Amino acid sequence: MKDSARHLLMGAALVLLVVLAGCRTEHRFVKKVTFEKTNDIVITFAGPVDAAWAKNVDNYTVFEKEDPDILLAIKEITLTPDRTKVTLHFKNALNQSRAHTLMIKDIISEGKSQGAAVLTVKKLYLGYLFSILIGAMLIHNFVFTKYLGLCVFFGTSQKRTTAVGMGITFTIVIVFASMLSWFMYQFILKPIRLDYLQVVVFIGLVSLSVQAVDTILRKVNPALFKAFGVYLVLVIANCIILATPLILADKEYNAWESFMLSLGAGTGFLIALFLMSCVREKLELANVPPTYRGLPIAFIVAGLFALAFLGFSGMAIF
Amino acid sequence: MAVTKKTNKQLVLDGLLSENPIFRLALSMCPAVGISSSVMNGILLGIAVLFVQVFSSCTISLLKDYIHPRIRIPTYTLVIATWVTVIDLVLAAYVPVAYKAMGIFVKLIVAFAIITMRLEVFACKNPVVPSFWDGVGMGTGFMFGMVTLGTVREFLGTGGLLGHDLIGTRPLLFFILPLAGFFCVGFIMAIFNYVEIVYKRMKRKRSIAQ
Structure with a gap:
């Protein structure tokens, strides 16, 4: 009860802020x-x-x-x-x-x-942040318009439960890892002019955060760890998790923008995995020619999805 | 420790055909879809991957006795990241235009599953010379896959190769769209599967006839 009241208050404050920022x-x-x-x-x-x-x-x-x-x-x-x-x-x-x-x-x-x-x-700054989130999630979806993270995408989209588990785990880890890398880049690498080491440092931080999420989850919530622990190993093989810190460093985003972009990248991957797994579950029952069975047909389905996502391109929000 | 018995020639041919990283092992698909729209991109990224694969294979096979098994994966990642930084800076300095076209993919070589997998499967168990040839095989296999894709897409999309116009028209503009990579990879994989099926059928017939 207390919680919901606080949420209501926060929502009202946000709306007020938007109204004030709009008319001032x-x-x-x-x-x-x-x-x-x-x-x-x-x-x-x-x-x-x-x-x-x-x-x-x-x-x-x-x-x-x-x-x-x-x-x-x-x-x-x-x-x-x-x-x-x-x-x-x-x-x-x-x-x-x-x-x-x-x-x-x-x-x-x-x-x-x-x-x-x-x-x-x-x-409107909130609108701008929101447009970064939606942009990373749909308009510039990492899987269908930037073609990143495909190995893991095709590997884990066979079943819907696997897809959702992988997507959620990935979102948690990518937000954690991107914020860590953003902090490291902005406050340590850039001031001492070591920014050419970004690849080495970012991949190290990504492995570190995967290990950290693993350890924390194991202690704090063993049930959740049982459900999502297997996907943690796969997270590191996904190039999106390295691409996001590199993009953040390249565009010089601030903390909020970085948070929104990494959240958008994670949820965008979750959406892509979920859509793909729905189709592939149906494909199991379909009569596919033997030469196309397995990966080839999955690629063609992904191509069709990418065509559909092309419809979002050029869209501007706020 | 299973030291390989294959000859160097066999190692290279394996990487090129029967264990081709793109079409057979289906690893490192991101660049195969993302930037295979021209032959030049394929060649350049192929060179970058070949360089990183060969040098990290050699480094790991030299250091294999000093790496504790429990920290081997982080070690591989760090070695790969170092070599990727080297090739990244070299490409940015000498071919800036093409480097821009490849965008983020050069840095993402770190996350390519194929390189880590070769280190884990091959280089950490074998001496330097076979590791070197295995790296060459895998690298050229990757380059071969990228160039094949680039040729198909550039020829069908723009009617030319390497920027030169060959037939004067643009047969299927669709193939130059970035997302056509998905379709291309799908079709070429299907062709590889078809060849395999036909080959197996012929082999079975021959064995029955004998």
């Missing part, structure tokens, strides 16, 4: 500033603004919050017919994962000045 602007006349497409910023005003003022490029100054000396060049400005929405088109694509500062000179609306405004434009 620092100026009374500016209602909303958002990113749009790849190189647009849209400003919504509370009332109609002067067209000549709005179309003047000199009235807007935009830069990334962290580098105030690099001003971003505006190519064109458009105004909606009701004169409340201004769209700034930029020459280059904006790095939307970073916060941008937008300074507007002396807003003029119906002949009256509304004062200058300094605004911050940023994406």
Whole structure:
């Protein structure tokens, strides 16, 4: 009871945070500033603004919050017919994962000045994290669109129970191992300039975390260990578990983003295994030509799944 | 300790055909599907794997008497990781464009089951010279598989080989899509199976006739 109340409270806090982050602007006349497409910023005003003022490029100054000396060049400005929405088109694509500062000179609306405004434009961070999770899980699924971890994928997708067991074990280990490698890379390898040793260090950390999960699970929950212990050995033979720390190091993700990506990679593998095992259980009963029995037909089924997952490509969330 | 009785030639041929890592043992499938879309990728990754396999086989067979059996798997992994780092840095320095095309796969050679398996099955029980030839066999077997796949896919997808246009049209553009690797591997495995079935049937007939 106490637990559920706490969860409810946390949920409410999260919703409040999202609402607050969505609507907050620092100026009374500016209602909303958002990113749009790849190189647009849209400003919504509370009332109609002067067209000549709005179309003047000199009235807007935009830069990334962290580098105030690099001003971003505006190519064109458009105004909606009701004169409340201004769209700034930029020459280059904006790095939307970073916060941008937008300074507007002396807003003029119906002949009256509304004062200058300094605004911050940023994406919803929770939304961004969520998009990393969904991206790793479906849009860039490691098995079907990056073709990693195939040995273990074909080896353990014969039965549904095996597939689920392997998937869950893998998710636990990959989150553990990726966070460990992320910490090691960001705080030890990079500061002392040993980043060329990443392969050696990451594979060592992966084996270490497999061993750690093995030991902890054996002591803490023997029943769970009985169910999932056999899959732990296989986890290390899966290239996804090494690919994820390498991708994290390459993209310089922070702790939350790393957590989301590794969670997405693990659950994505679980989804792929589950889908595949459902098909392969049915294939046992089908009349497959003898030359295609076993692995060849499994590869062709995986190819069909990959075609289906191609449909997710190019999808953008938030 | 079962020291091998095979000759060096036999070891290489085994790796190339009857124990081909991609089509027969079905190990290290990720690159076979992921980056076999051109012959060049196949050759380069093949060279990288050959290098890592040969050098780690030799290292392990030299050190085999000093490795405690209980820590042998971590030792193999560390040896492989060291050689992978070497080839990774070399490729990044001398062929940067092709290195970019291969992406993360060069670093992932560490996780290829085929290399660890050869160390466990062969190199830790045999002297240096057979281990060397076994490594050569497995490496070239892998390269052979990758090049076969690359040839099929590049020829059918772009109508050319190694970037040169051969027939002027693109017969089946589908094969250049990354995911066509799944279909290609499936079909080629089926062909290998078919050859095996026909070969066994002929052998049985011959033995009955005699």
